[in-house]
Amino acid sequence: MIVDSPLWPRVPVATRWQQSSRGAKNPPDVWLPSPQVKEDAAAKKKENEPISVSSRTLTRTNVSNRKSIKRQFVTNKRQSVTNEPIVTKTTVEEPGKRSSSNLNIATWNVRTLRKEGNWEIPLEEARSFNLDILGLSETYLTESDTMISKEDFTALLGCRKDGIGREGVGLLISQSLLSCLVSFESVSPRIITAKFRTKEGILNIIHVYAPTSTHSDAESDQFYDVLQHHLQKVNKRERLILMGDFNAKIGTDQNTWCPAMGRFGLGKINERGEKLLEFCMLNKLTVCNTHFQHKDCRKVTWTSPCGKYKNMIDFIITQQENLTTFKNCRSYCSADVGSDHNLVLATVLSAPVKVKRLKTTPKSYDVSRLHNSLIAEEFRAKIGGAFEPLLHLEDTDVETLWEKFKNTTNIVTEETGGFQRKKLVKGLPEEVRKMCHLRRKARVEMLNNPTAANKNNYKTFNKKVKYEVRQWKRKLRENDVSEMEQAYSMNNSHDLFKKVRKLAGEKTTTQAVAKDNQGILRTAPDEVMKCWEDHFNKHLNTEFPRDDDILKTIPEPVNRNTTSLPFTLEEVEEAVKKLKNNKSCGCDRISAEVLKEGGPLMNQMLLKVINKAWSDREIPEDWSRGLVTPVYKKGASLILPITEPLLFCPSLEKYSAGYCLLESKIL
Known part of the structure; x- marks a missing residue:
């Protein structure tokens, strides 16, 4: 029999070293993948001769059947070594549709949310992609509240405390998933964590924004030290998803860094990329972006302003044993918010826990x-x-x-x-939506063909979108002012001051969540009601000392x-x-x-x-x-x-x- 080269590359040295350090004296058989067997002319005549393949007895019926069984056997061996799913053909679902058993989790560097209208466009993109959780990087916000409401989403923010609009991270959570929120923590302007309750168990989300190459190595080391500290707080039985803008290039060398990365990387590795992969090897994590076969345009997460350099620096990372729960992970250049980063979206097999809703407050009649x-x-x-x-x-x-x-x-x-009827402005008007669609098409053309004409075309549409957003906001303010004048002429001080407070500053709606006596965040409606009941029983339903002599004077x-x-x-x-x-x-x-x-x-x-x-x-x-x-x-x-x-x-x-x-x- 002629022995050919194996179907898959041999296991890297790093993996063998990790397994040997656990106490294995002799190398196990699974380290060496089984070779592919080819038959010579003499062996083809023995059709009914039994052969032994790893303690399994098979009958030699035909060549195609034997090869398929052998290929499946070698694939199972390789998967047991690296815990890496074999992706032969990726099924890409429509971004706007998903089943109830999946979660759409994404990360996006939006560059800024301080400008006018920069909240509405990410919200519109989150609705179009039907996202459950969206991590935001470089928000540049200086909000004092860490939890605010934005239409049909809730934003968890991590901002600077000194009022300087730098860095900033956040998590946008859909209202359907808000009741599953267990706790969250705004660690710093670069790290924010959240826990969710799902049917498969607790899901930990950590969103980060790593220092860029212009920052010193000391700042980068400090960032990874803080991240390691919070990573160790995660229970080993709980699932973990680490995502964000890491500002690191990990390259394509899967043989050296297996199983921290897959076979479908992009570009060349740099020092920050080595630090990230070492961090993944230490904590038994793997980069999900590199485990799914896609075109290079669907791997790129950042494009330079000149269009010459395209890198993969935004990642979604998870535990190696939980990689099989990911159905797909790729970037979408069609999502546009005026940033040079692409949206990175992953579809995860996970279903949120359904929480029984309490009876809401009765509606009020329109007595006006x-x-x-x-x-x-x-x-x-x-x-x-x-x-x-x-x-x-x-x-x-x-x-x-x-x-x-x-x-x-x-x-x-x-x-x-x-x-x-509450007058809620949900979504963008038709004029802004059309202009955003044209800007999205111009961006795709610029990425596919980065000529000077396409770049100028994209810049033109980008300016038009900003102009339309300003005009839309201006019309809203003019309508509010006209309603204020009408209320003043009718001596309706209630509506007048209501509009004045609205124009003075955006009033954020507080969510129905609370912390109990132990400081644990409660999000389920029945648990929040129990917190309020305990609070009132402690502070109101108490016996106070009384003076009977004073009662006699009445x-x-x-x-x-x-x-x-x-x-x-x-x-x-x-x-x-x-x-x-x-x-x-x-x-x-x-x-x-x-x-x-x-x-x-x-x-x-x-x-x-x-x-x-x-x-x-x-x-x-x-x-x-x-x-x-x-x-x-x-x-x-x-x-x-x-x-x-x-x-x-x-x-x-x-x-x-x-x-x-x-x-x-x-x-």
């Missing part, structure tokens, strides 16, 4: 429409027609009477005014025959007029504007409820309930002890008239 005289007349006619038969009903208990009043009022208010109320003094309709109307507008309604969703526009029949029904509560010495359950909302202080949106709670009680807001009357009757 009641300022229109025609709509107000229609509302009074409908509410009067609905309350007229209820006034002649036989007396029932106060709870039933209140439920009829509340349900009838809510139904008529919904039919007349509808619900409030005079006793004057005894009066209160049963013979029922409330009158004039007293209820006077109390309703004193209610303030633009106040938050409680759990009954009945605002002061609705009570004022209800008319005489609504006041008669309210009088009937109050007199029934007075005669039965019992109030409805809704009158003793309230909605609690947290008022976060700047920079401390996750710490409960320094958070102010506000209590919205419908019994104190809308039925304060009835309580004032009760107090006047008693005293």
